[in-house]
Amino acid sequence: MSLKNVLENFSYFRQDAESGGTHKYEHRFGMAIDLDICTGCNSCSTACYAENNLPVVGKERFEKGQAMHWMRIERYWDEQEFEGDFAEQGAKFMPMLCQQCGAATCEPVCPVAATYHTPDGLNAQVYNRCIGSRFCSNNCPFRVRYFNFWSYYEDSWPEPLNMQLNPDLSVRDKGVMEKCTFCIQRIRVAKDTTQREERPLKDGEFLTACAQACPTNAIVFGDTMDPDSNVSKLWMKHQVQRGPFTHKKEKANEELRGYRVFEELNVDPSIMYLERVRDTEV
Amino acid sequence: MSKHRLLAMFKDFDDAFVVVDKIKAKSVSGVAVEDINMMSPIEHPEIDEKLGHRPVNIQYFTLMGAIFGITFGFFFLTSAQASFFLQPQGGKPVVPLPTNFVLMYEMLIFFGIWTTVFAFLGMSKLLRPRGTLYSEKLTVDEIGIVLEVDDDNLDSVKDFFKSNKALEIREEKV
């Protein structure tokens, strides 16, 4: 709290995302998810449960909408295909997880600054600081923030299942918000290793649990700031860029399948989806 | 020379104003209209007209409180945010002025109101003993006039009150 600091750096403190911002990013982790090769097998979701100590809430609570799947497979049908009950076939899958937005709407509404932006371009949630006002979740257009409505840990891992909990991160108690972290514990380990070995982070040196578990390699994870990474190449190939929603793609080119969900809301998501292409006659 | 304080009670404002007018016309020796302290159950705008201009200075305190509130608000918020710029959030700058204006506005009102209240407590001489020279009828419907007079004039003032429809006269030594 020093007045001198304010007066000297005032113009710096006034920079917003459009004018460059105040972030000094080391990495900006991102993803490219190819919906064309996603089979909706849910192994990403399962891997996420195992990696991130997600509680299994049981059927009853799941039906109430209190599930904790950071990574969920959303299923959509076209209206004509969807008759009566769930159609036998024709479901379209969409793995939905936290988009780690560059200008995240969840951040400015948190009253206690429990959610903030890391130098890795992540949208971090500080469990210890969270007071559970749940405004962040209400302001998330993707609805990918999950709240600990109960003390799930009490009955999610009956003995001896508690032995499989990941020791690298905490088990959350009731009353805090949580969400996908891009497996921040793995990022931490990788960054520590590179620091120790005094070398830059290699692409593919570590993967998130979902990317690792995907049997069809639909999820590509990497640093979008590194131009040589697979994910950057994919983003460039499909002409999707970071930053505010200003650029236009070549409309005519059918090869360009990349888009970001709710890009028009100007939240700068870090995940690019590749459109599904299907010949419906088949 | 010792002084006495007198309290004369009147039936209504009309009777009391007759007395004030007479004192104003200097028909009573030893008392001036500036010394009159008028007690009433309600606030009557004519009291001020009769007694002459007596200033009220609360609004200056209010102004100072409000100005303090808004400047303090600005510097408090900006310096707090500047030392906590770990989390420039949602693409917004470290010091987002539009949102700070909201809080500065609240602080303006907060400090404005509290200084007004404290100024009121001080300026109207509340929070101190009421004194014995008081009648409970003052909170029903009677009007009181309080005067401080020298002992020399005590009897003449008392007579003046009595001849002008005073219902009751109380006195105390100062």
Place this chain on the structure above:
Amino acid sequence: MSQVIQDKIIDEKLEWSRINSDVIASMQAPRKAYWITFAVCVSMLACAIAAEMYQYKMGLGAAALNNPHMWDMYIATFVFWIGMSHAGTLLSAILHIIHAQWRKPIYRFAEAMTTFSLMTAGFFPMIHLGRVWNLYWVLPYVSDRGIWPNFRSPLVWDAFAISTYLSASALFLFIGLIPDMAILRDHTTGWRKKLYGILCLGWRGDDRQWRNFRRTYMLMACFLIPLAISVHSIVSSDFAMSIMPGWHITTFPPYFVAGALYSGCAAIMTLFVCLRYFFRMEAYMTTNIMEKTCKLTFAIAMVWSYLNLVEFAATWYGHNLYDKELLLQKAYGPYAPIFWAMLFCGSVVPFALCFQKLRRHMPSVFVLSIVLQLGMYLERWMIVAPTLSLAHQPHQWDILWGSVIQWAIVFGSFGWFGILFLIFVKVFPCVSMYEVKELCFHLKHEIEEEELEKKHAQQKAGVRQQSGGTVPSGSAGLEGA
């Protein structure tokens, strides 16, 4: 009798000593009905406390919230109570500034209502927190870790605005009470005398005190009006500052302020009727004052309806995919019954207030005011719930109705408000004695002047040999509103 005398808001010939004794009598010896109401309120509060204890222990899952519905009835009720707190300020401060005399007999209980409904509203953001024991993190206290609350968040603005408004409205109520405390100090005995002796702060009623008092009161009224408007604008920011369809609406701040004044006026009407009958205040809370209150409520109801239409029109012509779909879903989807009930209660029912017979008939006013408040509660719920149900992400669409725990806490909040209000009316005067005296005093003078003028006019008419000399009707001071 001329127009003025028929329309006068109170009988100016009331003895001042009778005003004192009437009000003091209303504060003493609670009757059986009082204790029954009090017991009902306490048991309502007990329900809420039990529900809250369960929820505190189990987590917010007990309130049956789920992923899209992170907020529900708690926030709707919070907005409802905050809204209710605005009418006291309106009636007291705005009408004070524009010198509407008819506020004087009824503003005291309206201000008490303001303070108590704020005290009720303040609980809801706390109850709805996941970790309420860390509530103080919202306050900007200096910590050696250099951690501050996030001043960008509308929830922090809420904390600032509500604490400012609560302290300001409580001070306003208290300052207005000081001369009455002095009256009570002089005319009561026992513990009351001691209590009022402390609370009146040594008020003597001399000219210096009255002068400063008037200035202070006016200054505070001037602060309270923008404050009240800012408070509800900030509450609306909880929604308007988000990017959710149905929340991110430019007209939300005025819409919330109008809604707040509306529900508050309806609440004043309810309490007016209750006090009039249970405390036998017919001489002070007259039908003429009720009529003016009803007219004011009607005017605000129309403003509210207009802002509703503006919101719909803006959404419709804005043609935003999400916003428009949500609006259609409100009108035709699962929330349709509530939506139309809200519009019926909020925009159609107030037209009943156009009829003078209804305005002067206390039981119908009572029923009407309850219906209006119901409409306003539904409005708050229609703001919070449908947006959460049907936001951007279709996968997370879900309809949710409040659970038992939520209902118990909402229900209990009325009990809490009732307890505070019932204690208030027995400990403090619910009619401002000194201001009723002022009102009678000025009214008397105006009527005297009027009669003088009348005599004058008649004399002139007699001189001119004309019949039917007109009497000037309606002097400015009386027709305040």
